[in-house]
Amino acid sequence: MLNYVLRRVAVAIPTLLLLIVISFALMYAAPGGPFNSERPLPAQVMANIEARYGLDQPYWKQMFDYVWNVVVHFDFGPSFQYRDRTVNDVIAQGFPVTLTYGFWSFIVALVVGVSLGAAAAIRHNSWLDYLAVGISIGAQVLPNFVMAPILVLVFTLWLGWLPGGGWQGGQIEYVILPVIALSTSYMASIARITRSSMLEVLNAGFIRTARAKGLPTSRIILRHALKPTMLPVLSYLGPAFVGMITGSVIIDVFFSTGGIGQFFVNSAFNRDYSVIMGITILVGVLTVLFNLVVDLLYAWIDPKIRY
């Protein structure tokens, strides 16, 4: 087990380095640059700015310096766009926000999704099943960029119950709408996966045996059916969790939460190289990490899997 973890971490390092190299190359291949604007700057002014940010250095040196600073000093450099701040500041400010609403969205999506899916499977072809399927299809066809404006229209403009945006350090009334908007479609997917997976499990031989033994239904479900049901759900949860905690530009745009999703997309449009790289690395590290966590959970759930 420990061996396996170490091996995975060892593979992760070249993976991340490759990610950096490819992102760097793609970024530089894109036309424009961080300081190109509608009004082209006088050559001398541009030269001053490039000198300040090291953009006058050869490409390979910029990349080497960058990796060196990240690995050795954990310094992601200054933001080219936000002159008052470093990339570390941007991430330190935005990531906790994203993490907060992402985490709660994950919990909501998981709890509601699994309950809904399981209920639908257990009462297969009953009104409960149709209701659950109806809810999850409804949630799926309402993507969050449709959901977000509707929520604000209803809860802010019409009912006046909740603020339409802002974060205010994560006070509960500011978190509710973003969590609903972000979690619904994940919730729907989880419900669908859970339902079909559980239907399959409930038809399996070992469940029939359990029933034949006369075990109570609740015990069959919780003790025997739930764990194998979760296997396909789990492989979905890993990337979904990373997706949620690394932010959604839609949530940030619509609710002005100040999370990193917004910074990520803006940095791409602004060619803010250092912010692009910083957030790419963050997302890369989290993806590798949670894929590992998911694989370890597999082994815990399914005794047949051994590393």
Add this chain to the structure above:
Amino acid sequence: MTLKTRLLAGAALIAIAGAAHAESHAMMEHPETGEKLAADQTFTYRVLDEFPSIDPNLIEDVEGSAIGRNLFEGLMNQDEKGEVVPGVATGYEVSEDGMTYTFTLRDDAKWSNGEPVTAKDFVYSWQRAADPATASEYQWYMGLMKIANVDEVIAGDKEPSELGVKAVDDHTLEVTLSQPLPYFPQMVTHTTTFPVPQSVIEEHGDAWTQPGNMVSNGAYVLEDRVPQEYITLKKNPEYWDAENVIIEEVKALIINDENQALTRYLAGEFDQTDVPAGQFPRLAEEYPAQAISVPNLCTYYYNLNVSDSGPEALKDPKVREALYLAIDRDVVVDNVVAGGQKPAYTLTHWATAGFEVPAVEAAQMTQQERNAKAQELLAEAGYGKDGEPLSFDLLYNTSESHKQVATAIGQMWKQTLGVEISMANMEWQTFLEERHNKNYEIARAGWCADYNEASSFLDIMDSGSSYNDSGFNNADYDGLLAEAKTAEDPLPLYTQAEEILTQEFPILPIYHYATVFMMDDAIKGYPLENAQDNWYAKDLYRVAAE
């Protein structure tokens, strides 16, 4: 040397009169108008995006400039019409040759830490702005100000201390220019020229703009700032005119999505927001007191690539004129953008100070006449319905409203002239590069004045201008602009320059911008006639509900 003295006495008198009335917070009526004031004196507004910087020397965007004007105060301010009024300086004198400006600074101006604002603060700030080490994008603006030695300082060939600005004493600032610049006082209302606190910058470095560190000299101080969420300014008790400042707190909320912002505005969350494209007519009908359209010194136009890389047909002025004439601008402004914009037949915005729009022939005709003439011209050039078929690529940066304008104009050209248009859109940075490299045939462009003077528009078509993406090169035109720089009355020269553009048609002006926004009608004092939309929170106030 001091022959022409322009003490701005009138404005100074008003300030004194205002001071006599003021009774600070207890004031329940506006000292001048007598309107009943609301107990809550806050102003909250929406901005599109996070400010790249709030350091005056580095500010590069319109919204950041508004924050800069509230936190800091330069030599001169603008009034509600955009005219220059005293700021930290009470007035200035200009030498007979127009090359030396001497500003007299008021002796009661203070930083928010209580220290006096002196001429040295301005010298430090201007040197810092031009210093290559600061690497400010707005060094181009310092260059535009024609301060002596500025180009050499930016290039690193001279020390910043050699810049043509010096403190004669604590309250006298002398600026030497490399050439006369009649609109120089207008230029020092810009944030790049505002004073910055040397001791604070030296103590905190780049972090000096953080809440808690920042010291400023304007009517407000920085209270709080959460990137991508909000920024809050509080009234500065040390400001020299603090007793006449009514708004206690200014808050800008950063909301990227304009429709979302509008919904939240309508829910009463804040006082001002932009109107999303195309929604102005509906909002003006539903909320006549809140939907506001004001001129904005920008011009929307199409570049025609007249350089060597451009298509052969565009080298013919007749073809260019036909395209110019066949655009039904009334349809574009009334039915497509629909926010109080005005049709543009010439480049310079109609609301530009001291400028009169030349009465060009095309503007006087009806659209039928223009269309008929356009067809005639195109036929003469050998193209059009009976001649060689014509087609152009039309490039614009990705945006719903640019697409709508392009679609409408493409349709007009097709119907009137039989010209086929294929539209292409590109993401902003790619678009800029393609257009700048002249890899296009017709491309969308927009230009906003840097200062309220016609040359700020006309200069872009100078053959040496870096924004002249048409590749237009006309010696007469360049000559007129050069002459206008020092002319006593430049207006006739500007008119001639505009006429050249409407003989050569390197660009097709389409409309003059307007800013459309919603504002709570309890907010008063907003400078609706300032065409640059340079507002100062110190001039605003909120009246009590009746």
